[in-house]
Amino acid sequence: MRYVVLAASILLQVCLGGLYAWSAFVPALRAAHGLSTAQTQFIFGVLIATFTVVMVAVGRLQERFGPRPVALVGGLLFGAGYLAAGLSDGSFVSLTVCIGLLAGEGTGFCYVCPLAVCVRWFPSHKGLVTGLAVAGFGGGAVLLASWADALLAGGMDVLVVFRWIGLTYGAAILAAACALSVPARRIGGARRRGPTAATLFRDRVFWALALGMFAGTFAGLLVVGNLKPMAAAAGVAPWWAAMAIVAFAVGNTAGRITWGFLADRLGARAIPLSLAFLAAAALCLLGVRRWDLAFTGGAMLVGFGFGACFVVYAAHVASRYSPDRVGTVYPPVFLAYGLAGIVGPAAGGFLLDLTGTSLAGLVLSAAVAALGAMVARKLLRPLASAAGFYPNIAAAARPS
Template sequence: MVIKVNMKLKGLLTVLAAVITMLVLGTIYAWSIYVPRLIMEHGYSTGQTQLIFGVLIGIFTVAMVIARPLLGRWGPSKLAMAAAIIYGLGYVLAGIMGPGFGIMFIGLSLLAGVGTGVGYLISISIPVEWYPARKGLITGLVSAGFGGGAIIESLIVEGFLADGTALTRIFLVMGVIKGILLLVASFFFRRPAARQTLSPLMPMKRLIKDVKFLRLFFGIFIGTFGGLLIIGNLKPIGGQYPIDETILVLGITVFSLANFTGRLFWGWLNDLVSGKILMPLSLILTGVVTLMIGLFALDSVFYLAMAFGAGFSYGANFVIYAKETAQIYGLDNLGKIYPLVFLGYGISGIAGPYTGGWLHDIFGSYQPSMLVASALCVLAFVSMIRPVGR
């Protein structure tokens, strides 16, 4: 009985550690709150601000792939500890030596990106090993943390900015706090005894010939392209219109809240409805939202409504594709194959935000990039509703 209780407690603590880790790592979605200050006070172009954000997402997903064999060798706790140190060092570097573009790129895009990827891999793959019958719900709960972190950071950082605190000071303080939280959480990651021995990695050459894998890969790429484009530029998108500064900041919180609740909702729904249905549904929802932003002028209410719609549909990607990967390839292979699926998100992390910033620098508007994102979603939707042969 004592052993059973202890094992149950370890599982609960692992889930809690994963949620805390994801809350910290998900603060990157508050990036757009820094963008106006970087542009106005430090001479960044819009493209440069989105390059930092986008490359972080790209490094994040590459780090997941690199870390997957280490997860078996080191175990989740030691690997999470390493991720916490690397992540914290990235922010501290930006805080001490920033805010020049080169230092910010190294500290946030590279170091924090590596820490984010390693921490995300552990958090998304280990908790479901404790609760295999509730893969959708657990994946939704854990990934909701990643969606909710930006709510907390945007509120804290807005307070700092309102007081006139220097960006370097903000990065230093936030880096120390988040690094400590990640380090504490790392001590509570445990793997079920039955899962200590892992099966071999599946060869990449076999996966890239698999139509089901390619559908997952391109689905998450296009599904997150529009969402990343929006969250990376959300405040400036609203800033094109006569919308109050308070509402612009509130939009980041609304997106994050919708992302958070969306992940919980899609996770719950995905235990009831097949991913084959939910994947195209989430894509067309994203397509509708980006089309509306591209076609219509925004007022305060419409801006907040679009922020919510974008966040809600965006959150689906981080539940559905993880659950579908486990369904197709088995739970034992989730930590091995999902990082490769997730590379699609990494590519969109660079392509989405940077496309928004680049097209804005050319046309002086975010509308063209919204229309591009919408068109991609429609194409992916049509592709998804076509049956896949066995």
């Protein structure tokens, strides 16, 4: 049964991960509907911010009602958002409401459910199973970017593409949601009371996780949200620019699995290490941005570093606060991703519009990731054990 749950979790995450193919729609939205680069990135940022804010409330809902009904609601919202976008006039306001808010709510309802159930089915391999589950989220961009590019190249209007996404992806999410469940042995068992908000916000490890999440996702989202326009500004051929999106997604997928494996073995050390890798990858992309194949390879490296953000932090939440508390503790950490989603892509789009090159955006991406690595290392060092993990403070919580 647990492998059915894992397969359903991966499928669900594949559908949700299509949001990272957003830059594939940017040229069509600019050409056919008059949106600026900054406006398209604002929509992308609202989508991510809505998804993360909603996820905080959903973490408690899925513990109360179970993952299946919560994910089913998410599938309905997700499909309705893209369908409404496809039937709209394509204006900035319409797309912000339909994709940014409505589809963002659907993503938020769905995202935490697979993570919360997988760490309960595989408690001895929290990092690896989290990496496998969210690898689908990274790989989803490969599928959607390839499909969208084919449809747009064939002359289909971008709004019609949104309609197809709403129908097909919405149906797939609903099917995957039906297979989600928690282990039977958890039912009726004693549960530990999670940390209060006051306790959580006094915990320096929580702030290390939140700040690290912000730095890594800011750097990665700035790049992926503007990857195709950056490639065009650098003179990269259109076909290679499309391949760069696919390469980023492939690296993102591989990174989630690899960093999940490393998180089980390195513990705390995986966090600053992953941020340092991401900073170096952004600088690598900066150095090779004028060569087609090298640009694609650099995008893959950035994706590989970015993938760590969705594994190492969730794995450490499970280690420090127990697997049962992932659904309630991880969403507040994930709020940092929502903030990064608002400012990262928009900052990249603004700098691209202002300068006409990708130089400033890539420098900012690398600087934020490097600063995050230093801050996380400083906050985590006094608390790490010899193995790199932290004591589980949930052990002190009383059974409810």
